[in-house]
Amino acid sequence: MRVQHWIGGQWIGTPTVASIDPATGETIGYFADGGIPECAAAVAAARHAFDRTTWPQDARTRQNALLAWANALESEAATLADLLTQENGKAIAQSRGEIAAAISEVRYYAGLARHIPGHALEPEPGVFSTILREPAGVAGIIVPWNAPAVLLVRSVAPALAAGCTVVVKPAAQTTLFNAAMLRLLESRWLAPGVVNVVGEAGVAAAEHLVKSHDVDVISFTGSTATGKKIMAAAADSVKKLSLELGGKSCCVVFDDADVAAVAPRLARAATIISGQQCTAARRVLVHEACAEAMREHLCRALAALRTGPGSVAGTDMGPLIDFAARATVENAVANACDTADAVLLRGQRLDGPYERGAFLTPTLVEHSDPNASFCQEEIFGPFLVLETFGSEAQALEKANNAVFGLSASVWTDNAARAMRVARALRNGTVWINDHNRLFAEAETGGYRQSGLGRLHGYEALADFTELKHICLNAGVAGAQAL
Numbered sequence: 001m002r003v004q005h006w007i008g009g010q011w012i013g014t015p016t017v018a019s020i021d022p023a024t025g026e027t028i029g030y031f032a033d034g035g036i037p038e039c040a041a042a043v044a045a046a047r048h049a050f051d052r053t054t055w056p057q058d059a060r061t062r063q064n065a066l067l068a069w070a071n072a073l074e075s076e077a078a079t080l081a082d083l084l085t086q087e088n089g090k091a092i093a094q095s096r097g098e099i100a101a102a103i104s105e106v107r108y109y110a111g112l113a114r115h116i117p118g119h120a121l122e123p124e125p126g127v128f129s130t131i132l133r134e135p136a137g138v139a140g141i142i143v144p145w146n147a148p149a150v151l152l153v154r155s156v157a158p159a160l161a162a163g164c165t166v167v168v169k170p171a172a173q174t175t176l177f178n179a180a181m182l183r184l185l186e187s188r189w190l191a192p193g194v195v196n197v198v199g200e201a202g203v204a205a206a207e208h209l210v211k212s213h214d215v216d217v218i219s220f221t222g223s224t225a226t227g228k229k230i231m232a233a234a235a236d237s238v239k240k241l242s243l244e245l246g247g248k249s250c251c252v253v254f255d256d257a258d259v260a261a262v263a264p265r266l267a268r269a270a271t272i273i274s275g276q277q278c279t280a281a282r283r284v285l286v287h288e289a290c291a292e293a294m295r296e297h298l299c300r301a302l303a304a305l306r307t308g309p310g311s312v313a314g315t316d317m318g319p320l321i322d323f324a325a326r327a328t329v330e331n332a333v334a335n336a337c338d339t340a341d342a343v344l345l346r347g348q349r350l351d352g353p354y355e356r357g358a359f360l361t362p363t364l365v366e367h368s369d370p371n372a373s374f375c376q377e378e379i380f381g382p383f384l385v386l387e388t389f390g391s392e393a394q395a396l397e398k399a400n401n402a403v404f405g406l407s408a409s410v411w412t413d414n415a416a417r418a419m420r421v422a423r424a425l426r427n428g429t430v431w432i433n434d435h436n437r438l439f440a441e442a443e444t445g446g447y448r449q450s451g452l453g454r455l456h457g458y459e460a461l462a463d464f465t466e467l468k469h470i471c472l473n474a475g476v477a478g479a480q481a482l
Contacts, residue, residue, distance in 0.1 A: 009192025
């Protein structure tokens with residue numbers, strides 16, 4: 001593949017940067033490397049399309065564009081899934097599931113495009129206050145590499161449904177895939193400049209998006225450290241920010257749970273996308289009465305996962321996104337293993353036919369101090385910490401002892417306890433007897449340092465809209481003031 005920038009309805013630029021298959025280390029294609037000039041041109045095109053066309057007011061056209069995109073994605077679903085596995089490395093079953101979820105989400109926002117209502121009231125006699133929800137303007141969308149189908153769609157789809165125009169900056173590791181998805185958005189329903197894409201190997205284009213006063217919204221998914229930099233850089237323009245940042249998901253397992261059945265599900269929750277998902281299970285808090293059983297079953301379940309190329313049938317966990325990411329995770333795992341109370345399973349690279357890939361098997365450690373760095377900091381890979389608790393109060397104290405608040409799960413057969421604990425956990429999403437279940441219809445986002453705003457669901461439109469109050473003193477026909 002050879003991928004260019006998409007600016008103002010034209011594909012331009014010379015593809016020179018290699019995209020690498022993390023399972024083999026081989027080059028699978030090239031993309032054009034943009035910077036400030038390309039990003040400025042894309043922003044100008046988006047600004048013109050927003051200010052000088054009827055796109056922001058034409059809900060039916062927006063719906064038709066999104067429906068056409070969903071249909072095109074569906075027709076190419078198998079090819080897109082293969083490309084996603086090749087460029088990202090995830091197991092093909094996960095890629096197919098992600099593509100299906102992305103198509104569902106596009107159709108969900110297509111349905112909402114024609115129902116973004118405001119409201120009206122008469123606060124005083126003859127005075128009419130009309131509240132309109134209007135598109136915010138140009139949206140800069142910075143897409144991560146870990147789930148580049150769903151995490152692209154969950155920003156682009158509500159932004160377009162609301163009437164915004166967009167500039168997309170994909171992650172370098174998955175630019176080919178995002179370009180393949182967005183190329184399918186080209187249709188007679190889409191005016192030039194409504195959607196623009198700028199690829200880059202560095203960060204200059206992304207930084208320009210954040211700083212530009214012609215960009216009204218930034219939607220970013222990524223690390224908390226980068227999110228903080230975006231907040232600082234966006235301060236001068238005081239633009240709207242939609243940030244889904246880091247997480248350290250805690251799974252609280254009570255003594256009435258079936259540990260033998262729960263452990264394999266936790267193992268998969270911890271290793272989804274090779275542990276490179278912000279909502280992946282990171283800490284397992286288990287009641288001390290069943291701690292020994294959890295040690296045995298969780299260690300066995302993690303060790304049984306099949307690590308290998310995502311394209312191979314039956315693979316549970318593919319490689320990490322690239323070799324630099326693997327080195328970072330390996331270093332964090334080594335430091336954790338040196339200081340943890342116990343190392344129950346130590347992750348390793350693969351050898352033999354897979355030694356050229358960025359593979360790393362899961363690690364499980366046990367530790368008693370929740371303030372340890374590896375219990376607090378997000379390690380973006382297949383790394384899991386086991387901790388114990390003796391009471392519900394202690395479980396909540398440990399689980400809420402974190403700077404993050406993205407997601408958590410509660411495992412128990414006691415429905416009242418499940419709801420009570422879920423309400424007490426300071427997280428944007430809490431699953432009961434499940435983990436990593438996400439829906440187009442259900443809002444997700446984080447408390448504390450896990451971010452700002454909500455994506456998915458109806459509330460995602462709030463990240464791409466502004467409320468306008470229009471007041472008219474029309475008076476009351478034929479009435480006398482009291």
